[in-house]
Amino acid sequence: MNRLALLLIGGLAATATARPQKRACSGRPTSSSSSVASLIQPTSEIATTEIVIPTSTSKEVVLPSSTSSSTAAPTTTSVADSTKPTTEALTASYCGAPNSYEILTGTPWIVFSMNYNYQSISGTCCTGYYSVSGSGDDQSVHWSSIWDIDESVNTNLVKGYSFIGLTQNLETTLDSISSIPSKYTWTVSNTTAYKGNVVYDFERQFANLCPAMTSDTKGDSTSSSAQELMIWLQYVGGQVPIGYSEGVVATIDGLYGKDGWKLYQGLNTDTGITVSSLLAPEDSMFDGSFEGDIKDWLLALSKQGIFSTSTYVNVGNAGMEPFWGTVTFDNTLSLRIDL
Numbered sequence: 001m002n003r004l005a006l007l008l009i010g011g012l013a014a015t016a017t018a019r020p021q022k023r024a025c026s027g028r029p030t031s032s033s034s035s036v037a038s039l040i041q042p043t044s045e046i047a048t049t050e051i052v053i054p055t056s057t058s059k060e061v062v063l064p065s066s067t068s069s070s071t072a073a074p075t076t077t078s079v080a081d082s083t084k085p086t087t088e089a090l091t092a093s094y095c096g097a098p099n100s101y102e103i104l105t106g107t108p109w110i111v112f113s114m115n116y117n118y119q120s121i122s123g124t125c126c127t128g129y130y131s132v133s134g135s136g137d138d139q140s141v142h143w144s145s146i147w148d149i150d151e152s153v154n155t156n157l158v159k160g161y162s163f164i165g166l167t168q169n170l171e172t173t174l175d176s177i178s179s180i181p182s183k184y185t186w187t188v189s190n191t192t193a194y195k196g197n198v199v200y201d202f203e204r205q206f207a208n209l210c211p212a213m214t215s216d217t218k219g220d221s222t223s224s225s226a227q228e229l230m231i232w233l234q235y236v237g238g239q240v241p242i243g244y245s246e247g248v249v250a251t252i253d254g255l256y257g258k259d260g261w262k263l264y265q266g267l268n269t270d271t272g273i274t275v276s277s278l279l280a281p282e283d284s285m286f287d288g289s290f291e292g293d294i295k296d297w298l299l300a301l302s303k304q305g306i307f308s309t310s311t312y313v314n315v316g317n318a319g320m321e322p323f324w325g326t327v328t329f330d331n332t333l334s335l336r337i338d339l
Helices: 296-304
Strands: 061-062 076-078 092-094 099-105 110-114 123-133 140-149 161-166 179-190 193-203 212-215 228-235 250-252 261-268 272-277 288-295 312-335
Touching: 092 099, 092 228, 099 123, 110 123, 110 140, 110 312, 123 161, 140 161, 140 228, 179 193, 193 296, 228 296, 272 296, 296 312
Parallel strands: 193 212, 228 272
Antiparallel strands: 061 076, 092 123, 099 110, 110 161, 123 140, 140 312, 161 312, 179 288, 179 312, 193 228, 193 312, 212 228, 212 312, 250 261, 261 272
């Protein structure tokens, strides 16, 4: 069964293998300045270029040549002409080895290809960027995740994370956040069987939709006191979350119109961080479309005693985690933190 999951900073594990290296989830700043250098802790040099998005969606955007790998495309694109995602020309492509990304200036986002297990990939896994449209809570980014990964090589190893990450209003306590509105649509094409997910990922520090990082300490997304939070909207191919073998921690009803969400928890032994993964009901997963307030998910976890509402939300992103297969995900995402 194919698996698509909307991830809030969280630890997605293979059937028997957790990712060996802590991924730096999209847009996790370690200071309020949200500088590029503070977003990740790479194991090798990262190529990056800023894409400037104007405040008016009718203007033409001039895009610099990207130094990231596998950059494609026209040097200009009209942000207003982003209503036909299936025919829109790709602006840029990022195929991390292990990391490549762009900060989308004028938006709250960074587009990221994080192939932390790139040396274990037989094939390619890339993140594509098309355009940004709209403004405020209605602003959205059109992007893609494109996999061509040999199933027979490191079958049960998650290869990386392809995502859009937040760069604004992080390092804020949950009770200081008004809402985290999000809309996420995805279509699948050019596909064989595949294994992977679509998720929101957040971190809380005690820190994504990568997973979410939360913590009791502002800016902490790496210490053992931080937590990684994931919400799986759709999952395909048979992988299970960290902590699956320990069984269901809690069942949550009435979230985003569905009953029977299953919560799993476990320690990512490579990072020392506890991962809490909330999975949509297997017989009622989201099939290509999600809309809701991400804060509702975080509050639901708080009610389960996972953390208090005074915890800091330090990281947030949304994307896909690839294992294997040939597939193209064409995505449109709106996600922001409103204070």
